[in-house]
Amino acid sequence: MAVTIKDVARLAGVSPSSVCRALADPARVRPETRESVERAARELGYHPNRVARSLITGRTANLGVVLPDLANPFFPSVVKSIQTQARRFDYAVFLSDTDEDPAVEVPAIRALAKQVDGFLLCSPRAPDEDLRSFAGEKPIVVLNRRITPFPSVTADSTGGMQQAVAHLHALGHRHLAYVAGPRTSWSNRDRQRGLRAATAARGMNLVEIGHVAPTVDGGAAAADLVLATPATAVLAYNDLIALGLIQRLQARGAEIPGQVSVVGFDDIPVAGLVGPPLTTVAIGKEQIGRVGVDLLLELMADAPARSAGPGRRAAARMPAAPARSVGLGRGAGPLPADAPGRRTASRDSTGTARRVLPTQLIVRGSTGPARQK
Amino acid sequence: MAVTIKDVARLAGVSPSSVCRALADPARVRPETRESVERAARELGYHPNRVARSLITGRTANLGVVLPDLANPFFPSVVKSIQTQARRFDYAVFLSDTDEDPAVEVPAIRALAKQVDGFLLCSPRAPDEDLRSFAGEKPIVVLNRRITPFPSVTADSTGGMQQAVAHLHALGHRHLAYVAGPRTSWSNRDRQRGLRAATAARGMNLVEIGHVAPTVDGGAAAADLVLATPATAVLAYNDLIALGLIQRLQARGAEIPGQVSVVGFDDIPVAGLVGPPLTTVAIGKEQIGRVGVDLLLELMADAPARSAGPGRRAAARMPAAPARSVGLGRGAGPLPADAPGRRTASRDSTGTARRVLPTQLIVRGSTGPARQK
């Protein structure tokens, strides 16, 4: 039914091998051959079957992206940047939304494993050891979490929390509350850790409120608990929770920021549009995806498709992933962080890359001077 | 490197064909064979290579989703529901974001064509004839647009606009403005058409404001133009534009809804969180994806992978797509529209399915009585 390489070969009057060569690497055939093959291919509308190709080359030109919840506006931003960067290198993207269910993650990865050249795991929720079982099988880069031995891209939660706490301290707040996200979220632990350090450093009081879903509803559910504490300001695991908090706090009659200040995390696109606009810690969502893809491509270049030996032939046709693209810095986001120097790149003791992206407090309307007791 | 069917065969002491049979259809081998194959497979951690399988079966168990912009919160909702429904039938999802560029669409489809069993095109922006060139090649279902000969899932824009206009009319508005979305968007034309009909029916005045990007910035750009008209209420192509309008109108000192009422379209998740909460026309985003997948699976069952003849063998192992799943109605959304009767299913003259999903006006805080001149 579909037109194959044989059809082209027949029409062009050459062998399938020559068609392959003519299309893959025109320099390796006589100009006349190239010409007639190209004409035949065009005439028949031939497009090589990537499935068949990947069977023999071991490369699929696909990337797998696994994330917990596309309904959280943070993730579409990341996926979009992944998509953009992947397309630049002619990679297509598989998407798998696990719906915040850790148990779905491993099967999801497993299902995609043979169809992709590598994975980007965004904020994976599965236990470390489950994920580690994929080490060595496929190149994997983890976003928003650190699991040896995988390269990772994370945000500087500590720095962000320090900025946020400094801001609140300057406004006179001394009693803070933190509304925690999912128990299985590494980011949550990271942010919580950063917040504890920051409050401790300034001798501030911190109340932590249980684990809630990282959604608007989760935030709403925590609001009443917040009012029951002496906290004059509350920091949320993420913006969605913060939005839910504001919503419910206002419904309870609490003025924001008059009675309670609220700080989010992520700076999702709508953060500035709500009433009052949300003060939040911004992280470079576009950078996460871009850096993640670059890291993954580097990793894939090191661990080639089939043979383990370095310097494979196929690598020649693979677009160069490394330095060049990293340095491009196209589409500088709102963060001034795109300057090379600001991005922290390090390697741990085993040599795996760890990129930590800078964070930045965006002060909007949801924070103000602490109320007087 | 990876474990293949041969390895399993060797360990189990049988031929590769038997391994295949034992795993695919246990009833076709002796229980002992099945047992030893399963043990060997488990021991080696064997997972069949889906790429190799699809080469011979012609089925990939992948779906392709193409959409214009994941940053528009409308699309993640749709993708998520597609993903959920696809997973239920063991399909994986390829995602391609075209960044609102019509020219990218056809190559994007082309690149995925050989790796998927069918496509869901969400709000495609490419010209009809370009997309029609894929007819017959692959099963395609179009969402938010109608292009013969493809089955489609659309929202009842006319009904939605009628509700919105009735609402505004009742509030005393007589002069309306419409801020149009992308020129290439079928939905925009559909909504515009519906709005014209609705206003004409009531003898209301309608000013149409040029095509803007379907984003917050697009809305902000149109705000000043709105103020220059006699309109007391403005309807936007979508919620993002409406949000941008509100933002900029407020910045210009216009009270909302005191001076201008604003109506959006889509009911994106944040619509209720902004200040003031947005009055908007809701469409069943979860339904769109679910119905789209069901329609596509039906279509794929009719037009099987390889041979054109009906009643293929492979179809037996493919989960039944039709009625059963459609009727499930799991996870009923906020719309009462999940009841079977309310969803309009029709077929045009050529017999292609056209599902039109109901819309519903959600009245929130951004609309109020018309200001007195």
Add this chain to the structure above:
DNA sequence: CAATTTTCTGGAAACGATTCCAGACTGGCT
């Protein structure tokens, strides 16, 4: 012009699974 290198090409093998076909074995029946 012969010898040698280089360029170019076709045939065959390979990738990992599925499926067809035919042969081996089992069991039931006469």
Add this chain to the structure above:
DNA sequence: AGCCAGTCTGGAATCGTTTCCAGAAAATTG
């Protein structure tokens, strides 16, 4: 015991492409 139907299995072919290998043709050299 002999025959037949049915069950179960292994070998071979297949999917569409890439790649290896060897041979043919062309170009270069002495």
